[in-house]
Every structure is written in C-alpha cells, then in structure tokens.
Amino acid sequence: MCQNGGMTAPTRKKPERRTQALTRERIVEAAVELLDAGGESGLTFRTLTERLATGPGAVYWHVANKEDLLGAATDAVVAAAVAPDSTVPAHPADPTDPAEPPSSPHDRIRAVAFGLFDAIGEHPWLATQLATQISRGPGGTVAPQIFESIGRQVRAMGVPEGSWFTAASALLHYILGAAGQNAANSARARALGSDANRAEFLETASTAWAELDPDDYPFTRAVAGRLRDHDDREQFLAGVDFVLAGIAAVHPDVGDGRRPHRG
Amino acid sequence: MCQNGGMTAPTRKKPERRTQALTRERIVEAAVELLDAGGESGLTFRTLTERLATGPGAVYWHVANKEDLLGAATDAVVAAAVAPDSTVPAHPADPTDPAEPPSSPHDRIRAVAFGLFDAIGEHPWLATQLATQISRGPGGTVAPQIFESIGRQVRAMGVPEGSWFTAASALLHYILGAAGQNAANSARARALGSDANRAEFLETASTAWAELDPDDYPFTRAVAGRLRDHDDREQFLAGVDFVLAGIAAVHPDVGDGRRPHRG
DNA sequence: ACCTGAACACCGTTCAAGT
DNA sequence: ACCTGAACACCGTTCAAGT
Numbered sequence: 001m002c003q004n005g006g007m008t009a010p011t012r013k014k015p016e017r018r019t020q021a022l023t024r025e026r027i028v029e030a031a032v033e034l035l036d037a038g039g040e041s042g043l044t045f046r047t048l049t050e051r052l053a054t055g056p057g058a059v060y061w062h063v064a065n066k067e068d069l070l071g072a073a074t075d076a077v078v079a080a081a082v083a084p085d086s087t088v089p090a091h092p093a094d095p096t097d098p099a100e101p102p103s104s105p106h107d108r109i110r111a112v113a114f115g116l117f118d119a120i121g122e123h124p125w126l127a128t129q130l131a132t133q134i135s136r137g138p139g140g141t142v143a144p145q146i147f148e149s150i151g152r153q154v155r156a157m158g159v160p161e162g163s164w165f166t167a168a169s170a171l172l173h174y175i176l177g178a179a180g181q182n183a184a185n186s187a188r189a190r191a192l193g194s195d196a197n198r199a200e201f202l203e204t205a206s207t208a209w210a211e212l213d214p215d216d217y218p219f220t221r222a223v224a225g226r227l228r229d230h231d232d233r234e235q236f237l238a239g240v241d242f243v244l245a246g247i248a249a250v251h252p253d254v255g256d257g258r259r260p261h262r263g
Numbered sequence: 264m265c266q267n268g269g270m271t272a273p274t275r276k277k278p279e280r281r282t283q284a285l286t287r288e289r290i291v292e293a294a295v296e297l298l299d300a301g302g303e304s305g306l307t308f309r310t311l312t313e314r315l316a317t318g319p320g321a322v323y324w325h326v327a328n329k330e331d332l333l334g335a336a337t338d339a340v341v342a343a344a345v346a347p348d349s350t351v352p353a354h355p356a357d358p359t360d361p362a363e364p365p366s367s368p369h370d371r372i373r374a375v376a377f378g379l380f381d382a383i384g385e386h387p388w389l390a391t392q393l394a395t396q397i398s399r400g401p402g403g404t405v406a407p408q409i410f411e412s413i414g415r416q417v418r419a420m421g422v423p424e425g426s427w428f429t430a431a432s433a434l435l436h437y438i439l440g441a442a443g444q445n446a447a448n449s450a451r452a453r454a455l456g457s458d459a460n461r462a463e464f465l466e467t468a469s470t471a472w473a474e475l476d477p478d479d480y481p482f483t484r485a486v487a488g489r490l491r492d493h494d495d496r497e498q499f500l501a502g503v504d505f506v507l508a509g510i511a512a513v514h515p516d517v518g519d520g521r522r523p524h525r526g
Numbered sequence: 527a528c529c530t531g532a533a534c535a536c537c538g539t540t541c542a543a544g545t
Numbered sequence: 546a547c548c549t550g551a552a553c554a555c556c557g558t559t560c561a562a563g564t
Contacts, residue, residue, distance in 0.1 A: 022548080045538060056539075058548050066538065131394045131443050144475060144483045151482035164482070165489035170441075170502035174433070177440020180394050212407060219414035219427070220407045226428035239433035245512040246505030285529080308557060319558075321529050329557065 024062040074129040081119035105156035127180040287325040337392040344382035368419035383442045390443040
C-alpha cells in the first residue's frame with residue numbers, strides 16, 4: 001500500500017559512495033549481474049554507472065567500450081563454467097549415474113558440455129554472446145577455453161591425432177548450438193516463474209506446432225507431442241552421445257563409451 | 264580529384280521519389296540488403312528510410328518494430344535457403360560426388376545443412392539472428408521451417424518414430440552451432456577481400472593459437488596447424504556425418520549411409 | 527488506408543577538467 | 546593514474562497532421 005515503508009532506515013536514496021576502488025573485475029562483475037537481471041537490454045552505461053556509483057568516464061578508464069565489456073563478461077562466465085572443478089555439476093548430469101565423479105573421457109566431455117549448458121541456462125544472454133564473441137575470431141579467449149577442455153578429452157578418448165581437430169570441432173559446434181537453443185526455454189521458463197508455468201509454456205509451444213499447416217509441416221506436427229514431454233537435459237545428452245558414437249563409428253579404435261540405452 | 268564528376272547527369276542528390284508502393288516485402292528486402300552490406304549496425308531506421316525514400320512512420324505502418332523487422336529478414340533468408348529447389352547448392356556439396364542431385368535421405372540432410380551453411384556464409388548477420396530468433400520461442404516460423412526440412416529426412420532414414428524428435432533436434436543443433444561459428448570466418452574472409460587474404464587470416468589465427476600458453480592450452484596449440492589448413496565445408500560435412508553415424512549406431516535399422524572415408 | 531517528419535527519450539562515447 | 550560529469554551524435558519509437 002505505502003510506497004516507501006515507514007522503517008527507520010537510513011535515508012540513502014542512492015547506494016552510498018562506493019568504498020571499493022573501481023577495478024575491471026568489479027565492473028565486469030556488476031555487468032554480469034545486470035545482464036542476469038535484465039538481459040542484454042538491462043546493461044547500459046547508465047545502469048552500470050548507477051550501480052557502481054560513478055560516471056561513464058571512470059568505466060571507460062577500465063574497459064575500451066561496450067563490446068570489450070560484453071566480451072569480458074562472457075569470458076568470466078565461461079571460464080567459471082569450464083573450470084575443472086566446476087565440471088562436477090550441482091545437479092547430477094544424468095539419472096543413470098548419479099553421484100560418482102566423472103572418470104572416463106566420455107563422462108568428462110559430458111561434464112564439460114553440461115557445464116556450458118547450465119551456464120547458458122543461468123545466464124541466457126550467454127547464448128547470443130557466445131555466437132558474437134566466437135564469431136569475433138582468434139583474438140578472443142573464449143573459443144580456445146572451450147575448445148581446450150573438450151579437446152583434451154578427445155585426445156584421451158584415443159581419437160587419432162589426425163582427427164583431433166575435426167572431432168573436437170564437431171563436439172564444440174553441437175554443444176554451442178544445442179546450449180544456445182536451449183537458452184530459449186530456460187529464459188522463458190524463468191520469465192514465467194515457476195516450474196508449473198514452464199510446463200504451461202511447453203504446452204503452448206507444443207500446441208503451436210500441432211496447429212501448423214498440415215501440408216507444409218507434417219513432420220513438425222507429428223513430433224509436437226514430444227516437444228511437450230521432452231526433458232532438455234536428456235535431449236542434450238542424447239545429442240552429445242550421437243556425436244560421440246559417430247566419432248567412435250568412424251574411428252574404430254575409440255571405445256564407444258555409450259551409456260546403456262533403453263530400446 | 265574532383266569530388267563530383269563533371270558528367271551531365273541529372274541533379275538528383277537523393278534517389279528520386281520512390282515509384283513502387285511501400286510494402287512489407289520491399290521493406291524486408293531493403294533491410295536484408297543493408298544487413299548484407301553493413302552488418303547488424305548497417306541497418307538503422309535512418310539508413311532504411313533513406314534507401315526507401317520515406318520516413319520512419321511509413322516503415323512503422325508495415326512493421327511493428329525493429330525486432331519484427333529483423334525477424335522478417337531472417338525468415339525470408341532462411342525460407343530461401345531451405346526451399347526444396349534451393350537445396351541443390353550452386354557449388355557441389357562435396358568433391359567426391361560432384362554433379363548428381365541428392366537422392367538418399369543422408370544426402371538430402373547434407374543438402375539442407377549446406378543450404379543453411381551457405382546462407383550464413385552469404386549473410387553473416389544470420390548467425391546471431393538465428394540464435395536470437397530461435398530463442399524467441401514458438402511464435403516464430405524459422406525454427407519449424409528448418410526443423411521440418413531436416414525431420415522429413417530423419418523419417419525417411421528409417422529412424423524409429425520414438426526417436427524422431429531426438430534425432431532431428433541433434434542435427435538441427437549441430438547445424439546451427441557449426442554454421443554459426445563458421446559465419447565468423449566467412450565474414451572475416453569477406454572483410455579481408457580476396458581468397459589470398461583469407462589464407463592470411465587463417466594463418467594469423469593459427470599463429471595466435473600456436474602462441475597460447477603451453478600449460479593452459481596444450482591441445483589447442485597441438486591442433487593450431489589444422490586450423491590453418493582446414494576446409495570449412497569439409498569440416499562441417501564431417502560433423503554432420505558424425506551425427507548421422509551416431510544416429511545409425513544407436514538405431515541399428517538405420518543404414519549408416521556414410522561416404523567413403525579415407526583413413 | 528497509408529504516409530510525413532518533427533519531436534522525444536535514451537543510448538554509447540568523448541573530453542576538458544579535477545584530484 | 547584515476548575519476549568526474551556535462552556534452553555530443555545517434556538510435557528506436559511516437560504521434561499529430563496530412564492525403
């Protein structure tokens with residue numbers, strides 16, 4: 001009812017004068033928070049300087065421009081996601097193998113994949129930013145970071161050296177494509193709030209597919225039901241396993257390392 | 264030397280009053296041209312209205328806002344790319360099988376994949392836009408369009424119905440991820456002009472990878488040479504074949520349809 | 527119904543000036 | 546060396562007014 005509570009709180013309208021010195025790290029940290037809270041449009045130099053209690057010139061002393069800032073934010077989040085000790089995800093990667101730490105190269109690739117998958121789920125703006133940053137070319141560090149953590153496992157799998165680049169690239173591309181697309185659902189699920197609303201969202205999407213033109217979209221209509229029932233993480237893992245099985249099929253020395261598949 | 268040539272040309276500084284009526288199609292067409300010419304930042308309401316010889320209000324009569332306009336541009340380009348008769352690409356999909364029209368489901372999936380791959384190569388802004396549009400959710404038509412053209416071939420491959428959704432999703436995700444990442448190189452290659460410059464660009468990127476920290480990036484350094492030598496389309500095709508082979512490995516009824524692989 | 531174009535709020539970025 | 550904050554050019558969008 002009353003807009004400002006009658007509490008005896010101190011009368012600070014703006015956050016009181018910043019005590020910490022401004023550093024690039026603090027700026028990037030604030031940028032990530034703003035991106036998480038408000039998406040890409042939630043980060044402007046106005047919102048950023050307000051949160052940091054400073055002016056634009058101060059920020060420009062530490063970062064070159066907004067592109068640089070977005071790149072640094074992406075780098076920071078990706079680094080945390082693919083860091084070795086973060087690849088044991090909070091929720092277990094798959095239900096068939098709940099608690100034990102990943103041990104085989106296949107499992108570690110799955111862990112890296114889920115690390116990125118979850119990072120994009122938690123920071124939906126990452127999906128677009130990864131595409132942008134990676135398409136920026138060899139200057140950036142984000143592509144090598146991901147590539148390295150995948151590639152080490154490709155090597156450990158026993159893929160012949162002549163195919164390292166091809167196999168690691170294929171895995172990287174699948175992971176980025178799938179995780180990016182799933183950022184969709186995560187973002188919307190969160191925007192909609194509860195898990196119940198998420199189910200309702202999938203219901204809506206599924207219905208939309210089911211109502212497509214029967215002549216133009218027979219296949220999409222036929223799988224509309226699956227869209228409603230599917231589990232994002234399970235689908236994602238199945239795709240990773242397709243690529244891994246494909247690598248094994250092309251390179252017979254590589255054990256296929258597949259999980260027991262039902263059916 | 265002289266800024267405006269001494270020709271007897273008519274004194275039209277601005278393109279003379281538009282003769283065609285303004286339609287949504289013409290607006291989208293102009294938007295695509297501006298995006299192709301100048302990338303994402305090349306399309307503004309100022310550049311657009313200048314090219315169309317009109318004002319912003321006129322454009323807003325036909326499109327809801329910039330997001331709507333970008334979505335329509337993406338839709339138009341994707342529709343052209345996955346149209347059935349455009350899936351016989353201008354340059355042959357792969358050297359081992361040059362001229363004959365695609366006939367097997369595997370070949371048609373490869374054709375759809377190359378259709379998108381080439382579209383992103385020709386319209387690099389598509390990479391980011393596809394991520395954005397697809398993450399917009401079930402409202403859009405771009406995801407169903409691609410999904411449908413892939414899914415029909417998945418069905419034709421003999422994948423059991425219970426796995427249609429999983430298999431088509433995996434293919435879609437790989438294709439979007441790989442094509443998106445490759446937009447990078449295409450955009451830069453074009454920015455750099457000639458093919459000679461493209462080779463030079465790959466040389467630079469390869470060198471950058473080779474100079475990464477040996478402790479942090481041993482794998483990436485090891486494959487730096489491959490980055491220089493690799494062929495984008497060949498890599499892309501190898502990844503599609505990994506996914507197809509993986510699908511075949513998981514579903515034994517499906518013929519693997521693989522090309523002869525050397526090695 | 528379709529178009530015009532001035533006006534508005536907001537954005538990223540700069541820079542002379544301070545400490 | 547680091548920060549301030551007014552100012553600038555430009556952006557997407559609106560809307561009263563025209564035809």
